[in-house]
Amino acid sequence: MKALRNFLDKIKPQFEKGEKFGIFGSTFEAFESFLFVSDKVTSKGSHIRDNIDMKRTMSVVVIALVPALLFGMWNVGYQHFLSLGEQADFWATFWFGFLKVFPIIVVCYVVGLGIEFAFAQMRGHEVNEGFLVTGMIIPLILPPETPLWMVAVATAFAVIIGKEVFGGTGMNILNPALTARAFLFFAYPSNMSGDKVWIAEKADAFSGATPLGDALVGNIDKIPSPLEMIIGNIPGSIGETSVIAILIGAFILLYTGVGSWRIMFSVITGGLVMGWIFNLCAVNEYMQIPAWEHLIMGGFAFGAIFMATDPVTASQTNKGKFIYGFFIGLLAVLIRVVNPAYPEGMMLAILFMNVFAPLIDHYVIEANIKKRLKRAKKLINI
Amino acid sequence: MNSEKNEREPLFSFKNRKLLLNPLNKDNPITIQVLGICSALAVTAKLEPAFVMALSVIVVLTISNVIISLLRNGIPPRIRIIVQLVVIASLVILVDQFLKAFVFDISKQLSVFVGLIITNCIIMGRLEAFAMGNKPWPAFLDGMGNAIGYGWILIVVAFFRELLGSGTIWGYPVLDKLGLYDLGYKNNGFMILPPMALIIVGIIIWIQRARNKDLIEEK
Numbered sequence: 070m071k072a073l074r075n076f077l078d079k080i081k082p083q084f085e086k087g088e089k090f091g092i093f094g095s096t097f098e099a100f101e102s103f104l105f106v107s108d109k110v111t112s113k114g115s116h117i118r119d120n121i122d123m124k125r126t127m128s129v130v131v132i133a134l135v136p137a138l139l140f141g142m143w144n145v146g147y148q149h150f151l152s153l154g155e156q157a158d159f160w161a162t163f164w165f166g167f168l169k170v171f172p173i174i175v176v177c178y179v180v181g182l183g184i185e186f187a188f189a190q191m192r193g194h195e196v197n198e199g200f201l202v203t204g205m206i207i208p209l210i211l212p213p214e215t216p217l218w219m220v221a222v223a224t225a226f227a228v229i230i231g232k233e234v235f236g237g238t239g240m241n242i243l244n245p246a247l248t249a250r251a252f253l254f255f256a257y258p259s260n261m262s263g264d265k266v267w268i269a270e271k272a273d274a275f276s277g278a279t280p281l282g283d284a285l286v287g288n289i290d291k292i293p294s295p296l297e298m299i300i301g302n303i304p305g306s307i308g309e310t311s312v313i314a315i316l317i318g319a320f321i322l323l324y325t326g327v328g329s330w331r332i333m334f335s336v337i338t339g340g341l342v343m344g345w346i347f348n349l350c351a352v353n354e355y356m357q358i359p360a361w362e363h364l365i366m367g368g369f370a371f372g373a374i375f376m377a378t379d380p381v382t383a384s385q386t387n388k389g390k391f392i393y394g395f396f397i398g399l400l401a402v403l404i405r406v407v408n409p410a411y412p413e414g415m416m417l418a419i420l421f422m423n424v425f426a427p428l429i430d431h432y433v434i435e436a437n438i439k440k441r442l443k444r445a446k447k448l449i450n451i
Numbered sequence: 452m453n454s455e456k457n458e459r460e461p462l463f464s465f466k467n468r469k470l471l472l473n474p475l476n477k478d479n480p481i482t483i484q485v486l487g488i489c490s491a492l493a494v495t496a497k498l499e500p501a502f503v504m505a506l507s508v509i510v511v512l513t514i515s516n517v518i519i520s521l522l523r524n525g526i527p528p529r530i531r532i533i534v535q536l537v538v539i540a541s542l543v544i545l546v547d548q549f550l551k552a553f554v555f556d557i558s559k560q561l562s563v564f565v566g567l568i569i570t571n572c573i574i575m576g577r578l579e580a581f582a583m584g585n586k587p588w589p590a591f592l593d594g595m596g597n598a599i600g601y602g603w604i605l606i607v608v609a610f611f612r613e614l615l616g617s618g619t620i621w622g623y624p625v626l627d628k629l630g631l632y633d634l635g636y637k638n639n640g641f642m643i644l645p646p647m648a649l650i651i652v653g654i655i656i657w658i659q660r661a662r663n664k665d666l667i668e669e670k
Contacts, residue, residue, distance in 0.1 A: 216635060218635070218636075219637075222639075230650060230653075234653070234657070252641060255640060255641040255644060256639040256640050256641035256642070257637055257639070257640065258640060259637075260637070
């Protein structure tokens, strides 16, 4: 560790402004602050800084994503061998999934970080760590059979149009990972939905439909049992299937205070409320399934824990978070049950509420100002 | 006689050239004034209809600008919008009938959007802002300039949307001939959808502002 620090200190002067590698200043800064705590101090405003800077926050989220990732790798292999009707031991299964998933992660990081570094150089600001999480989430919400070039195109689109156009990390309106998925969903629908894409190299005769796909076409009896959906050994996007793995991640996020419990809680409430409303006025079998089952189907859990809670695109006010989360849950269930074109509503629900988050914040703040003005006026009158 | 001759400015004086050239770049009706967006979204999925649309708008805008400019002193101000609309509508009907007679296929593709040229804000905007107060020749140049400024954006957007969305250029399967599909390439269905036109227009605006510093608003 010490040797690394010394090495960095030795080459640091070369990256100062005007020196030999001056133009790569922000690249150096990025690597240095990735390895060590940055020695930059604020020049004006508040000088008190918590240890929990963006790097720490992002690292926690990445750690929270690891259970879902590992389970996803295993499940990709498990589904593959299941569809072939073969038996394989644990490590062979995991290795198969690893070989499928790892290239997607590498492509995501290479393309995304490449663009981030290029923009940071061009604009002369430091590279933000925001993409560490995005690059990890994108693979987890894709089907295992997504071609790598599509992953690259979608990542580039998400980083450029979804993020850099607005000014980089912290300025984006839409969640970048979901922007990538939405791009793929509309651009290459045959690779993002249907029953062919959810199992890697599956045998043709084996049905690869996800629970949501089955439910939408009326095969309610084919939906896996709740236990299977909670454990997650079912076809689906790489990281979304296992509710247990996601709950471990949720625990990490909540314990460290990185993820907002308000959003998670209200997304789940919203989903349950919409499920109950459908139960009350059920006209088909899909509407009759118990409300809580919506929470463990498809990407609901993953979206509620990891994507709705994105601190940049969610509402900032505490009251706003409840409203924002509630409507995500409500819309997700509404879309998936009612709209035949979109088997999963979580992606569109979160993107939709991302757009509304600033508006919600605005009215929450306005309401607060009004309330306090009223109180102040009362005091004056007395 | 002599003095009048001196006042006459040459046909392509600096001012007149600016009337024609400004709308092509730094006063572009779509990217700077953000007018006529709806038709830019609707007809740019393929190059051919976009080209025909651009031509139609050039014809309608140029001629209506000249006509209104000729009539400008005889139009009572209170009913000027109606007069302008009558002129535009007659021209649009002419264009529509012409397209139906000679290029029926494209006319069918463009469907309602030819008729909707009437409501294109660029045309009303130019008549109201320029033709009502200027002589026919400047009005002609202004109409031409704005319509071409509108047209080239349409064609650029349509080029990318057709190439990436359908893999063709003017109906010719370029990507197929290059053999990209055998390598696993797929057409981008998002390009066919209207939102992508907005994003491409956005990228054009981005490039334009990055190159032209005086377009950037001061903070």
